[in-house]
Amino acid sequence: MEISSVLQGGYQHPLSRSWQAKRTLTKSMLMYPIFITDDPDAHVEIPSLPGQARWGVNKIEEFLGPLVKKGLKSVILFGVPLKCEKDGKGTPADDPSGPVILAVKKIRELFPSVYIACDVCLCEYTSHGHCGILHADGTINSVPSAARIAEVALSYAQAGAHCVAPSDMMDGRIKAIKTALIGAGLGNKCTLMSYSAKFASSLYGPFRDAAGSAPSFGDRKCYQLPPTAKGLARRAIQRDVNEGADIIMVKPALPYLDIIADAAQIASDHPLACYQVSGEYAMVVAGARAGVYDLRTMAFETVESMIRAGCTLILTYFTPQFLDWLDE
Numbered sequence: 001m002e003i004s005s006v007l008q009g010g011y012q013h014p015l016s017r018s019w020q021a022k023r024t025l026t027k028s029m030l031m032y033p034i035f036i037t038d039d040p041d042a043h044v045e046i047p048s049l050p051g052q053a054r055w056g057v058n059k060i061e062e063f064l065g066p067l068v069k070k071g072l073k074s075v076i077l078f079g080v081p082l083k084c085e086k087d088g089k090g091t092p093a094d095d096p097s098g099p100v101i102l103a104v105k106k107i108r109e110l111f112p113s114v115y116i117a118c119d120v121c122l123c124e125y126t127s128h129g130h131c132g133i134l135h136a137d138g139t140i141n142s143v144p145s146a147a148r149i150a151e152v153a154l155s156y157a158q159a160g161a162h163c164v165a166p167s168d169m170m171d172g173r174i175k176a177i178k179t180a181l182i183g184a185g186l187g188n189k190c191t192l193m194s195y196s197a198k199f200a201s202s203l204y205g206p207f208r209d210a211a212g213s214a215p216s217f218g219d220r221k222c223y224q225l226p227p228t229a230k231g232l233a234r235r236a237i238q239r240d241v242n243e244g245a246d247i248i249m250v251k252p253a254l255p256y257l258d259i260i261a262d263a264a265q266i267a268s269d270h271p272l273a274c275y276q277v278s279g280e281y282a283m284v285v286a287g288a289r290a291g292v293y294d295l296r297t298m299a300f301e302t303v304e305s306m307i308r309a310g311c312t313l314i315l316t317y318f319t320p321q322f323l324d325w326l327d328e
C-alpha cells in the first residue's frame with residue numbers, strides 16, 4: 001500500500017475527527033425564524049411545521065425566555081396578519097401597530113442581547129398574495145415594488161430591527177433599501193441581508209400555510225429563480241453585492257449547496273447565510289418519524305453540509321433543538 005493512501009490514521013479518534021472540519025456549528029451561527037401573529041395572546045401550533053407555532057406579542061416572553069437562557073442569539077420575524085385588511089400594496093406591512101413592529105419593540109425591551117432580523121416582503125399583506133406590486137395584467141411592476149419594499153424595510157429598522165432581510169426577489173430592492181436606510185441615518189445601524197438567490201421551490205409549502213402567504217393566482221416563477229438557474233443565481237448574488245447588501249443568503253439550502261459554494265466565492269468578503277426552509281425541516285422531521293434516520297444525527301448532517309459549503313449563518317427551525325444538542 002502506498003504511504004499516501006492511508007488516510008484513516010487522521011480521523012481514528014473523535015477529537016481528531018473534529019479537527020477535520022474547517023468550521024463547526026456554534027450557537028452564534030443560528031438564526032431562529034419565528035411567526036408573530038396579530039392576535040396578541042395567540043399560541044397556535046402549525047400542523048405542517050411540527051413543533052413550531054404562531055405566537056402573539058403578549059406570549060413572546062414565555063416563548064423566547066427559555067431559549068434565550070439556552071443561548072439563543074438571533075431571530076428572524078415573520079408577520080402573520082390574520083385580522084387586517086389586505087390590499088394591492090400591502091399596506092398592513094408597516095402598520096405601526098402590526099405584529100412585526102410591535103414584536104421588534106417587545107423583543108428589544110425584554111431581551112436586549114437578542115439580534116433581531118425582520119423578513120421583508122409584501123406577500124403576507126397583499127390581497128393577491130404576491131411579493132410585489134402588480135400591473136393591471138397581473139405582472140410585477142418593479143419600480144413601485146422596490147420602493148414599497150424599501151419603505152417597509154425602513155419602518156422595521158426605525159422600530160429597532162438590527163437587520164432587514166428582503167425575501168421578495170424584486171429587482172432593484174437592495175439598492176432602494178440601502179439608500180433608504182442611509183437617507184434616514186440608519187446606514188450604520190441596520191444590516192441588510194439579501195435573500196439573493198431565492199429559488200422557486202416546492203419546499204415553501206408549510207411556510208405559506210403558516211404565514212397565509214400563498215398567491216391567490218399564478219405562481220412566483222417570474223421573480224423567484226428557476227431551480228436550474230445557476231447562472232442567474234450567480235448574477236443575482238453579484239448584483240446584490242454591488243447594490244450594497246451586507247449579508248448574502250441562499251434559499252432553500254440543502255438542494256442548493258452548489259449555489260452556496262458559488263456564493264462563498266463570489267461574495268467572499270461577505271458573511272454568507274442560508275435558509276433551511278420549512279419544507280426541508282418538515283422532510284427531516286418526517287424521515288425521522290418514519291424511522292429512516294435519527295433526527296438529531298440527520299439535523300446535524302444537513303447543517304454541517306451547509307457550513308462545509310461555506311455558510312456562517314443558518315436560518316433554521318431546528319434552532320431550539322440545536323441549542324439543547326450543542327450543550328450535550
Ligand SMILES: NCc1[nH]cc(CCC(=O)O)c1CC(=O)O
Nearest residue numbers: 121167168203204207277278279
Ligand atoms: N416571501 C415570502 C417568504 N419568505 C420566506 C419564505 C419561505 C420560508 C420557509 O419556507 O421556511 C417565503 C415563502 C415564499 O416565498 O413563498
Ligand SMILES: [Zn+2]
Nearest residue numbers: 121122123131
Ligand atoms: Zn413574499
Ligand SMILES: [Zn+2]
Nearest residue numbers: 119120121167
Ligand atoms: Zn418573505
